[in-house]
Each structure stands twice: as C-alpha cells, then as structure tokens.
Amino acid sequence: xxxxxxxxxxxxxxxxxxxxxxxxxxxxxxxxxxxxxxxxxxxxxxxxxxxxxxxxxxxxxxxxxxxxxxxxxxxxxxxxxxxxxxxxxxxxxxxxxxxxxxxxxxxxxxxxxxxxxxxxxxxxxxxxxxxxxxxxxxxxxxxxxxxxxxxxxxxxxxxxxxxxxxxxxxxxxxxxxxxxxxxxxxxxxxxxxxxxxxxxxxxxxxxxxxxxxxxxxxxxxxxxxxxxxxxxxxxxxxxxxxxxxxxxxxxxxxxxxxxxxxxxxxxxxxxxxxxxxxxxxxxxxxxxxxxxxxxxxxxxxxxxxxxxxxxxxxxxxxxxxxxxxxxx
Amino acid sequence: xxxxxxxxxxxxxxxxxxxxxxxxxxxxxxxxxxxxxxxxxxxxxxxxxxxxxxxxxxxxxxxxxxxxxxxxxxxxxxxxxxxxxxxxxxxxxxxxxxxxxxxxxxxxxxxxxxxxxxxxxxxxxxxxxxxxxxxxxxxxxxxxxxxxxxxxxxxxxxxxxxxxxxxxxxxxxxxxxxxxxxxxxxxxxxxxxxxxxxxxxxxxxxxxxxxxxxxxxxxxxxxxxxxxxxxxxxxxxxxxxxxxxxxxxxxxxxxxxxxxxxxxxxxxxxxxxxxxxxxxxxxxxxxxxxxxxxxxxxxxxxxxxxxxxxxxxxxxxxxxxxxxxx
Numbered sequence: 001x002x003x004x005x006x007x008x009x010x011x012x013x014x015x016x017x018x019x020x021x022x023x024x025x026x027x028x029x030x031x032x033x034x035x036x037x038x039x040x041x042x043x044x045x046x047x048x049x050x051x052x053x054x055x056x057x058x059x060x061x062x063x064x065x066x067x068x069x070x071x072x073x074x075x076x077x078x079x080x081x082x083x084x085x086x087x088x089x090x091x092x093x094x095x096x097x098x099x100x101x102x103x104x105x106x107x108x109x110x111x112x113x114x115x116x117x118x119x120x121x122x123x124x125x126x127x128x129x130x131x132x133x134x135x136x137x138x139x140x141x142x143x144x145x146x147x148x149x150x151x152x153x154x155x156x157x158x159x160x161x162x163x164x165x166x167x168x169x170x171x172x173x174x175x176x177x178x179x180x181x182x183x184x185x186x187x188x189x190x191x192x193x194x195x196x197x198x199x200x201x202x203x204x205x206x207x208x209x210x211x212x213x214x215x216x217x218x219x220x221x222x223x224x225x226x227x228x229x230x231x232x233x234x235x236x237x238x239x240x241x242x243x244x245x246x247x248x249x250x251x252x253x254x255x256x257x258x259x260x261x262x263x264x265x266x267x268x269x270x271x272x273x274x275x276x277x278x279x280x281x282x283x284x285x286x287x288x289x290x291x292x293x294x295x296x297x298x299x300x301x302x303x304x305x306x307x308x309x310x311x312x313x314x315x316x317x318x319x320x321x322x323x324x325x326x327x328x
Numbered sequence: 329x330x331x332x333x334x335x336x337x338x339x340x341x342x343x344x345x346x347x348x349x350x351x352x353x354x355x356x357x358x359x360x361x362x363x364x365x366x367x368x369x370x371x372x373x374x375x376x377x378x379x380x381x382x383x384x385x386x387x388x389x390x391x392x393x394x395x396x397x398x399x400x401x402x403x404x405x406x407x408x409x410x411x412x413x414x415x416x417x418x419x420x421x422x423x424x425x426x427x428x429x430x431x432x433x434x435x436x437x438x439x440x441x442x443x444x445x446x447x448x449x450x451x452x453x454x455x456x457x458x459x460x461x462x463x464x465x466x467x468x469x470x471x472x473x474x475x476x477x478x479x480x481x482x483x484x485x486x487x488x489x490x491x492x493x494x495x496x497x498x499x500x501x502x503x504x505x506x507x508x509x510x511x512x513x514x515x516x517x518x519x520x521x522x523x524x525x526x527x528x529x530x531x532x533x534x535x536x537x538x539x540x541x542x543x544x545x546x547x548x549x550x551x552x553x554x555x556x557x558x559x560x561x562x563x564x565x566x567x568x569x570x571x572x573x574x575x576x577x578x579x580x581x582x583x584x585x586x587x588x589x590x591x592x593x594x595x596x597x598x599x600x601x602x603x604x605x606x607x608x609x610x611x612x613x614x615x616x617x618x619x620x621x622x623x624x625x626x627x628x629x630x631x632x633x634x635x636x637x638x639x640x641x642x643x644x645x646x647x648x649x650x651x652x653x654x
Contacts, residue, residue, distance in 0.1 A: 062486030069456020096446045106425040107647045165650035
C-alpha cells in the first residue's frame with residue numbers, strides 16, 4: 001500500500017499500461033522531458049524513450065490526426081491535451097474522424113485512442129485553462145467519455161481506458177491533481193477494479209441523491225457531510241462515466257430517495273445535467289417528490305481568476321439546491 | 329528509370345487503369361442522373377493521370393489517404409471495382425457495407441486508409457501512418473492525396489510540419505485542379521505554385537504536369553525513394569483539371585466553356601495513348617482492346633453491385649463502437 005495523489009495515480013497508471021503493451025504511445029505538447037504542464041507524464045520519456053513518449057509541436061489537430069493514422073496501423077496512442085480549452089483545434093479530428101471511423105468502416109478499423117484532458121477550474125487560471133467541455137464530446141456518437149475524481153480511480157481508469165478498443169475522452173480534474181492523497185493497493189489487479197463505464201455510490205443516504213463527477217465529487221461529499229449536521233441524509237454518486245451513462249445506480253438511488261440534484265462545473269444550459277435529469281424523469285417519474293435540480297457554472301465564458309470562486313458551484317450552491325429540493 | 333509507356337505490358341496496365349477510372353465515374357454520373365444512386369459524389373474525370381501515375385509508383389504494402397474526390401485513387405491503388413461500386417450503391421457487399429459511400433471508401437487491408445469527407449482530414453492521418461511505419465522500422469511509405477483547397481486548411485500545415493521535423497516517409501500529393509469548389513487558385517493563393525510552400529517546411533517541393541501520367545510517376549517515384557531512404561517527406565503539386573463540376577449540384581457558373589474545352593483537349597488518357605502509339609509501344613488495335621476491356625470491367629462491376637443486397641437500417645447501431653469494451 002502506498003499513498004498517492006491523483007497526479008501520481010495517473011502517472012503510475014500510464015507507466016503500467018506502457019509496460020504491459022508496447023503498442024501504447026504517449027503523445028502531446030511538452031509531455032517528454034518536462035513531463036507535461038501538470039507532470040502527469042513525468043519520467044516516462046526517460047524510461048520508455050522518445051519513440052514512445054513523443055513531444056509534438058503545438059498542433060492539436062496534427063496530434064489527433066497523427067493518432068488516427070497510428071491507430072490504423074496498430075498503435076494505442078494516448079494524447080495529452082495540455083488544457084481543456086486547447087482541445088478545440090483538435091475538435092474537428094476528434095468529432096469528424098476519431099468518432100466516426102469505426103462506424104464508417106463498419107468495424108474494420110478500430111480507434112483505441114485515449115484523449116486525456118485536464119478539465120475544470122479552481123486553480124487560478126483563466127478561460128481556455130479552466131473549462132469543462134465534456135457535454136460536447138458526450139453528445140458525439142462514437143466517443144466514450146469518462147471523468148475520474150480521485151487518485152485510486154485515476155490509476156485504474158487510465159489503464160482501462162487505454163485497453164478499451166474505442167476512443168475515450170478521459171477527463172482529469174486538474175484542481176485535484178495534487179490536492180489529496182489516497183491509499184493505493186498495488187496487489188489488486190485491473191480485473192478487481194470496478195468496470196470503466198460504471199457509476200458508484202460513494203456515500204449512502206436516504207433523503208436525496210447528489211450526482212457528481214470529476215472535481216464536484218469532493219464538493220458534493222463535503223455538502224453531504226454538512227447536510228448531515230442538519231439531520232439530512234444525502235446519498236452521493238460519482239458518475240465516473242458520462243458516455244455511456246450508467247443510469248442503473250442513479251435510478252436505484254432516486255427510487256429510494258425521491259429527490260435528485262445533478263452538479264457539474266460546466267454551464268447548466270444543455271450540460272450533462274440536462275440529459276441526466278431527463279432520464280431520471282422518464283424512468284422515475286412516480287418516485288419523484290421534487291423536480292430534478294441542476295447546479296453548475298453560469299452561462300458565461302469562464303471568468304477571470306479573481307472571481308472564479310463566485311462562478312464555480314461550491315458547497316453553498318449545492319446545499320441551496322438540496323434545501324430547495326427537500327422543501328418542495 | 330523506365331517510364332510507364334516504355335513497354336507494352338506496363339503501358340497496357342496504365343491505360344486500363346485510367347480508362348477504368350474514367351468509365352467508373354461516367355457510370356456513377358449516369359447512375360446519379362437516372363436516380364439510381366443517392367447521396368452525392370465528386371468526379372475526377374480529367375484527373376486520371378494524377379491518381380494513376382502516383383499509385384503506380386507505390387508498392388502494394390504502401391498506403392494512401394484519399395479525398396472526397398477519391399474514386400481514381402482507390403482504383404489506381406488496386407481496389408476491387410465491384411466492391412467500390414457496391415459501396416456507392418449502398419450495398420452490404422461494399423467496402424464499408426454501404427455505410428461509407430462515395431466519400432468514405434476505405435480498404436485498410438490493401439493500404440487504402442480511407443477517402444475523407446473533410447477537406448485536409450486525411451493529411452495528418454497520413455503523417456500518423458508514416459510515423460507508425462517509421463516506429464516499426466518498415467520501409468513503407470504513405471501518399472496523402474489532397475486538393476488545392478486543402479493546402480489552405482490548418483491541418484495541412486500541422487501535418488506537413490510534423491512530417492518534416494520527424495522525417496516521416498510521406499508524400500504530400502496536392503492535386504491542384506484549379507478550383508476549390510468555385511474558388512479559383514488564383515484567388516485563394518498569393519503564390520504561383522503550391523509546391524513553393526515546401527520551402528517553409530524545409531522539404532523539397534515539386535510541381536508536375538498532372539495530366540502527364542509518366543511525368544507524375546517519375547516525380548512521385550523519386551519522392552518515394554527519398555522517403556524510403558529515411559530522408560523525409562516531399563510536397564508534390566500535380567497540376568490538373570476536373571472536367572465535371574465540384575459535385576452533382578454544380579452548374580459550373582464560375583468558369584467558362586472555353587476554359588473547360590481547352591482542358592478537355594489536354595485529355596490525359598488520349599495524350600498517353602498518342603504517346604505510346606507514336607513510340608510504337610502499342611498499336612491502335614491494342615488501345616481499342618484496352619478501352620473495350622475497361623468498359624466491360626465497369627459494366628460487370630455495376631451489374632454485380634446492383635444484384636447485391638441493400639444495406640439495412642436495422643443493425644445501424646451495431647458498429648458505432650467496438651463489440652468488446654473494457
């Protein structure tokens with residue numbers, strides 16, 4: 001057992017995946033000697049060489065397009081997008097090529113590409129460096145989208161994503177990279193880990209279901225803890241997978257609690273919460289005691305760092321929605 | 329180095345391929361006009377020498393990426409005519425079970441990494457395939473076909489630069505057919521030759537008469553040799569002309585009848601025929617036989633494709649993802 005951060009978990013997971021399969025390549029801007037802006041690929045080039053940890057020029061479309069060609073010839077590229085907002089130059093390749101080639105070729109060509117994106121705010125950065133673009137990818141058929149929230153999941157989920165034969169957009173909550181440590185049991189194997197495309201109840205409760213992923217899991221757990229002091233019993237689910245959604249645990253929870261609040265840093269309008277609220281309403285209409293509420297970022301571009309704390313959904317905003325739902 | 333028209337066998341093969349491309353596209357044009365084919369299509373009639381001269385400089389285990397105007401590239405790379413026609417007719421026997429259509433024929437097994445509906449979409453993919461060959465230590469090369477319009481897309485710049493700095497075995501084959509849909513290259517470029525852009529990437533750039541199948545073949549063969557030797561990519565500009573409109577909806581409002589007629593007089597196939605007859609490599613009877621054979625090849629393909637089962641919507645969801653996932 002060792003205590004690791006999310007950054008260390010991802011780094012160790014990448015290392016393990018590269019050891020296990022020589023076809024796994026890491027590509028991106030500054031991923032080599034520098035180890036990436038957030039040091040997630042730290043030391044990998046030193047140990048696996050420049051042919052497997054490839055520093056690329058500033059060319060996101062080129063990186064993703066090159067990954068497509070590599071995948072066509074049997075490699076499993078892991079592309080690092082330096083910051084969430086830098087993914088847009090590659091958006092064309094991701095949506096027009098990566099997502100469509102398996103279907104277009106009717107399964108003859110697989111696209112085992114992982115697109116790692118540090119996402120979300122809270123690190124005092126600015127727009128293009130703090131965004132949450134997940135819904136745009138979850139809306140695209142042919143892409144799978146997951147978000148890790150903690151060090152141990154980071155370690156397992158990155159390995160599972162690399163083993164997946166489909167393209168996976170892998171979202172990493174950047175403010176969690178170096179925030180908390182958790183125990184990793186290295187004696188476990190990938191087969192013991194929860195499946196990649198599964199959600200998980202991370203705190204049990206009976207009065208209301210709080211749904212979160214990525215950076216909001218921590219916020220929701222803290223909110224549930226605070227609510228417990230007022231006698232409210234809140235269940236928290238870490239969604240983990242955004243496309244496909246794993247609605248089983250969510251629906252089971254809402255059938256029990258009768259109330260749900262969906263949270264994310266991304267803008268509320270047409271965000272993941274909209275889809276999740278619609279599905280809960282379709283499946284649990286007669287169990288609901290209140291409308292499904294959404295808590296998220298405001299419908300503006302990401303604000304300057306001085307006011308991002310007001311912009312980001314926090315414990316107070318989550319608890320306010322909890323109160324509104326319980327009062328309904 | 330021997331030319332494509334130097335001996336009867338190679339000349340016949342070259343001519344048959346060019347006529348197959350022409351007859352294939354004429355058949356496609358006809359099927360669309362009669363409402364028997366759906367979607368859209370982009371014809372390369374007039375550009376047959378460019379596709380043929382290029383692909384004939386490749387080995388079977390080399391790869392290409394193609395474009396929306398890609399029927400000629402597929403045929404010249406050795407695609408099966410019946411499976412191609414079936415793909416265009418949305419048949420289960422097509423290369424992509426009829427789900428790809430005219431713009432997305434891919435036959436990865438034979439090195440055709442796919443046509444592409446996104447202009448410049450295939451260029452970085454070619455760089456990636458080239459990187460794969462380099463990492464695997466293989467002496468294979470990749471030709472990325474694209475048009476003049478694609479040379480103004482960002483993906484072109486990113487991919488050519490990547491290939492240049494990593495010395496990838498890629499030939500960037502720009503088919504300059506003078507128009508990006510309606511927009512002429514005179515208006516869309518401030519330089520005379522697109523190949524001049526190579527200087528900016530530190531790689532060789534060559535402009536060649538794209539209607540001269542032998543000239544194209546020689547230029548590409550030299551670029552291929554360079555790539556195989558690990559010396560990196562070359563930008564080849566093959567200057568040619570499409571006789572037909574951009575797509576089926578194009579009424580040719582942006583160019584004159586005289587201009588089109590002038591280029592039709594420079595028919596790359598007739599030009600090659602005249603040359604091999606003058607050189608005494610083939611006689612007129614042999615040429616007539618090749619034409620008849622190519623016509624029959626396409627008729628057979630159309631007949632067989634028509635008889636094949638239609639693509640069905642009931643299993644449409646099947647191939648969105650790979651069957652077994654983590």
